[in-house]
Amino acid sequence: MSEPDTSFETRDAAGDAHEAAVDDMRETVEAFTYDGDRSRLDHFSGAPEERDLVLGDDDPRDAALAERPVTEDVAWTGKIFNVDRLRVQLPDGRLAIRDVVRHPGAVAIVALTEDGRICLVRQYRTALGRVTVEIPAGKLTPGEDPLECANRELLEETGMSAEKCAFLTTIATSDGFTDELIHVYMATGLTFTRSDPDADEFINVDLVPLEELVDAVLDGRIEDAKTVVGALICDAIMHRLTPEDPEE
Template sequence: MSSPKDADRDDEGASPLAGALRSVRDSALAFTYDGDRSSQDHVSGKPQRRDLVLGDEDPRDAALTERVDTEQVEWRGKIFDVDRLRVTLPDGRPAIRDVVRHPGAVAIVALTEDGRICLVRQYRAALGRVTVEIPAGKLSPGEDPLDCASRELLEETGFRARNIAFLTTIATSAGFADELIHIYMATDLSLDHSSPDADEFINVDLVSLPEFVDAVLDGRIEDAKTVIGALICDAVSRRLAPDAETASE
């Protein structure tokens, strides 16, 4: 006959408390190499003056790679999951990486005919306040990012775009998440009816491009995708400026 204490044990014969303690120890181990430098015995590669070489295109990058030994889902959420990876570091030591698995998203820099940028105002529970951002949304499984950009722009702002062009893709938090956001520019806009998700409450602003860029450069807008969108707009406008001047002569 099993005792009450036995009833508290899990399928592997260890108590839930013991399992929790193991999880805490594992989590502490995952951060050992960030905080405890007592056994650190390697240095970074020497700085080199060179042309730009992207990741995994330098032969030396092979010596930086971590081998993933196991991966399991620790938590499933509505928008993303959290996986725990047990890896082997380049020097052979084990480590743990907790990684957010996200399906990806799109963001849209929507430019009106009179040079205004479409921005959405939305309460963000993670920050506890309203933020000002470019329209964006999560990719559905198997959805083409271009189709998603058109859908999200219409749902959040009510605008349809006759022209949508790809700008860039950003990794939002490469240190712990695999989320990629594909950023597009939308032009030749016409206003239709918005249809935000049931849990989305949004106000829409149309702001001049110079004011938008200045707000980013002054640090008054901190949302990453919005910052990138503004800087790309600024860079493109500056590159086009000499051509515009030449055409006017």
Template structure:
């Protein structure tokens, strides 16, 4: 009987308590948070940023000094797979030889369209954005299909979201939306010679369309009333182009 009681006692002692399980869960959460946010050992780093130099503009990777900034990818694994994008976890070697973790959103890319009517109005779409919990005002835009040409995608998205067909489509610029953690590129086009047809939004897209006078739109951007990045960039480029094309005062 003594042996049986001893075994029962050992069994009770070996079984983790609720407190132990809570501690283990907290430790696991801390490890996960550290893995997502820790970029390497900062306790003894001894490097500084380069001294500011007065010089002409040199684009990225075109400066000989840029070679000393590059990181070498040691490994890359898919940490999460989603409907629109994936999140990959990269282990990299820093310029000083230390190791760091980079979480990168892998996105297929997108297009956006600054659509101008003949009477100087810009086409804006109104959509509810769940990430922000409210309706935003944006220029028409959409994700690239695999292997799709951006110009064709721009024409397709403009028609699907607004029902507008463009006689002319001109490339404006490409922006990296959040290069600190995502590889998404948005190609922005200007559409003119617009004709109204039938819209055909995606099954989960519910959109209202506005045609707003360009100066009013530009003022709203400059006043900080429009926060969508591609829309802000599109507006400012459109404004700059219109000024360059306007006859110069004598």
């Protein structure tokens, strides 16, 4: 006597499980998405205040803005960064989902020659599908000192060694979704030896007048964030060191 055919029952059970999973996903998305219907929200931004600059977490009111992590799980592990999914408690007690790119951090170098030219690298960026013009930069290895990383990356990408390398600032590249910080340095007293880029890095190097780079930043032709910041800081420093004569 032949066995009863249970293939349809198996497929039906699998289909039901799939539909249940999809429904659960939709409910999760609806529960943790607040960018659509705002009719249920009863909180408002504070009225604008004229005041001196107060940095984040230094204002007593900031405590009421904090989100409290409830759980954090690694959703994806990559070569350069990980993506973690956090469930956080909002200030009003509701829960929300935050996907965060965890990055070890990086450095960027404003390398200036004695005659006022800035060192730029030309590199194809797959994410944008084109070549970009940027200041040299690179990822920190875990535990690496940013200053040592700056000198290493400058030499590897451009073949330049710096007599002096001074810290300028640190920028959060896109703090809406990543904890990446880029530490920006200024390198001077440059001498050229030999570059040593990574196996998957193909780079051309330019030395262009700083004022041309600043002009390109100001009229929107340079989009790379670290390069925009580096160029404008460098330009501001130059103007502060050599203030214009008010009689001119």
